[in-house]
Amino acid sequence: MIDNKKREMAERASILYYEKNYMQNEVAKELGVSRSLVSQLLSFARNNGIVEISINIDEFNLRMIRREIELRAKFPQVKQFYIMSSDSEDETRRNLGDFAAPYLSDMINESRVIGINLGASVEKAINSLSRHNFTDSEEKSVVQIMGGFNRDIDRAHPIELVKRLSSILNCKYQYLNCPAVVAQKELRTALLNEESIRSVIQMWEKIDLAIMGIGTVSEDSRLDSLLGEDMKKLIKKSNARADVNINFFNQQGEYLPLLENHIISLGYNGLKGIRKKVAVCHGLHKKEAILSAVKAGMIDVLITDSITIDAVEKQMVNAL
Numbered sequence: 312m313i314d315n316k317k318r319e320m321a322e323r324a325s326i327l328y329y330e331k332n333y334m335q336n337e338v339a340k341e342l343g344v345s346r347s348l349v350s351q352l353l354s355f356a357r358n359n360g361i362v363e364i365s366i367n368i369d370e371f372n373l374r375m376i377r378r379e380i381e382l383r384a385k386f387p388q389v390k391q392f393y394i395m396s397s398d399s400e401d402e403t404r405r406n407l408g409d410f411a412a413p414y415l416s417d418m419i420n421e422s423r424v425i426g427i428n429l430g431a432s433v434e435k436a437i438n439s440l441s442r443h444n445f446t447d448s449e450e451k452s453v454v455q456i457m458g459g460f461n462r463d464i465d466r467a468h469p470i471e472l473v474k475r476l477s478s479i480l481n482c483k484y485q486y487l488n489c490p491a492v493v494a495q496k497e498l499r500t501a502l503l504n505e506e507s508i509r510s511v512i513q514m515w516e517k518i519d520l521a522i523m524g525i526g527t528v529s530e531d532s533r534l535d536s537l538l539g540e541d542m543k544k545l546i547k548k549s550n551a552r553a554d555v556n557i558n559f560f561n562q563q564g565e566y567l568p569l570l571e572n573h574i575i576s577l578g579y580n581g582l583k584g585i586r587k588k589v590a591v592c593h594g595l596h597k598k599e600a601i602l603s604a605v606k607a608g609m610i611d612v613l614i615t616d617s618i619t620i621d622a623v624e625k626q627m628v629n630a631l
Contacts, residue, residue, distance in 0.1 A: 317355065320344075324352040325362050372396075373410055375617060382620065385627070390611045397616040403593050408435025411591050411614045415522065416444040418589060418612070419451075419480070422520035426456040426577065427472050428556050429533070430524020432591040436614075437472055437522075440479050448480040454514045455484075456521060457556050457576035458491035460533055485511045489575055491557060492537045496572045503575070515577050521585045525592045525610075526554030527600045542570060553603035556582060562599070562630065564606025587611050598622040602630070 320342065327333040327341055328349075335353075339346045356362040379392040386392075395410040397403040415436055419425055427433070455473045470486040477484035489508055493499045502508055526532055528551045535543065549567050551559040557576045559567040566579050582588065589612040592601065601623050604610050 317352075318359070318361070321352040321356040321359070321361055324349055325356040328353060329362060373406070378617070378620075385624070386605055388605050388608050388610070389613050391613075392620075393612070393614040394620055395614075395616045397618050400594065400618060403616040403618065407432055407591070407593055407614070407616060408437075408439040411436040412439035412441070413444075414612075414614065415589070415591075416440060418520055418587060420445060420448070422451070422587070424452045424454060424514065424517045424519055425476065426454050426515070426518040426521040426523075426585070427469065427476060428455075428457045428521075428523045428576075429460065429469050429472075430592060432593060432614075433522055433524050434472055436591050437476050437479075440476070442479045442481070445480050449482050451480055451482040452514065452517075453477040453480065453482065453484040454511060454518060455486045456515065456518070456523075458487050458489045458574075460491060460537060485514055487511050487575065490537070491576055492534075492542075492570070492574055494539055494573065499573060499575060508575070515581050516584075518577075519586045521556075521577075521582065521588045523556060523588065523590055525590050525597060525600050525604050526557075527597055528552055528554055528559065529596075531596075542573065545569060553600040553607070553609075555604050555607070555609045558582060558609075560603045560607045560609070562603060564603055564608070566607065582609060589614065591615075593619045595619065595622050598626045602626050 323342060324338050327338045328335065333341065335349045336346050339349045357364065373395050375394040375396050378394050382392045383389070393411065393414050395403065395407060453473050453476045455469050457469065459468050459470065473484050473486045487508060489502050526534055528546060529535065532554070534554055534557065546559065546569055549559065549569055550561055551567050551569065552562050553560045557574045558579045559569045561567055588610060590604065590610045591614045593616045595618065597619065
C-alpha cells in the first residue's frame with residue numbers, strides 16, 4: 312500500500328516540476344526538502360501512475376524524429392538525419408532553409424573552419440541563420456570549396472555565400488575568384504599557382520565542417536551548362552549519378568575520376584577527410600544523386616524533407 316504522505320509529496324513535486332516548470336532545486340526549496348528527495352519523489356510519481364509521460368513528437372512538429380531513427384538503421388553511412396515533414400515540394404522550398412538553420416547553427420558553433428559550396432537549399436539555409444545564435448565566433452573561418460558558376464545569374468555566386476556566412480559569424484573568410492570548370496588544363500595549372508587561389512586550397516586541409524548541396528548528373532543540372540561537348544559525353548558514358556562538389560559517383564557510390572584536370576574544387580580525398588559533411592538538399596529529381604552520395608560516404612548529416620527521403624528509399628529498393 313502506498314504511503315499517503317509520500318504520495319501527496321510526490322503529487323506536489325510533480326505539479327511544481329511538470330506543470331509550473333520549476334527546476335528541481337526550486338521544488339526542493341518550495342517543499343522544504345533536499346534535492347535528492349525531489350528526484351526520488353519524481354521517480355515515484357512516474358512509477359506509480361501519478362505522472363504519465365507520452366512522447367508526441369511527429370504529430371506536432373516539423374521534424375520527424377521517429378523517421379530519422381528508422382532511417383539510421385537503413386542508411387548507417389549517415390550519422391544524423393534531419394527530416395522535415397512536408398506535403399509538397401513548394402512547401403519544402405519555402406521552409407527547408409528555416410528548418411535547417413538551427414541545426415546548422417549548432418554544427419557551426421562546434422566547428423572552426425567551415426567549407427561552403429553551391430546549392431539553392433544551402434543558400435536559403437545560410438540566409439535563415441541569425442547572428443544572435445553565434446558568440447565568440449570571430450576566430451572561425453569560412454572557406455569556399457569550389458570555383459564559381461559564372462553563367463548562373465539567377466542564384467548567388469559561392470563568393471557571396473561565403474561572404475554572407477562570414478558576416479553572420481563576424482569572422483574571416485577566403486574565396487576562390489576563379490571558375491569551377493576550365494576547358495584548358497594549362498589554364499587550370501596556372502590558376503592553381505596563383506597565390507590567392509593557392510592560399511584557399513591550403514585552408515581546405517583545416518576544414519572540419521562542409522555545408523554542401525548535392526548535384527544531379529543531367530542536362531538540366533547547373534554544372535552541365537559549363538561543360539564542353541567532350542566533357543558531357545565522357546560523363547554520360549561513365550553512368551555517373553551524383554555530383555558532390557564536382558566529384559562524380561556512380562549508382563553504387565563508387566568514385567569516378569572524371570574531369571580532374573579541368574576542375575577547381577575540393578577533391579574526393581579531401582572531402583573524405585572532413586569530419587562532418589552536411590548535405591542540405593531536396594527534390595524528387597535528386598533521389599538518385601542523394602542515394603549515390605550516401606553510398607559513397609559523402610554525407611555525414613542529411614537535411615531534407617519527407618517527400619525526398621521517401622523517394623530515396625524507393626530508389627534504394629528499386630536498385631536492389
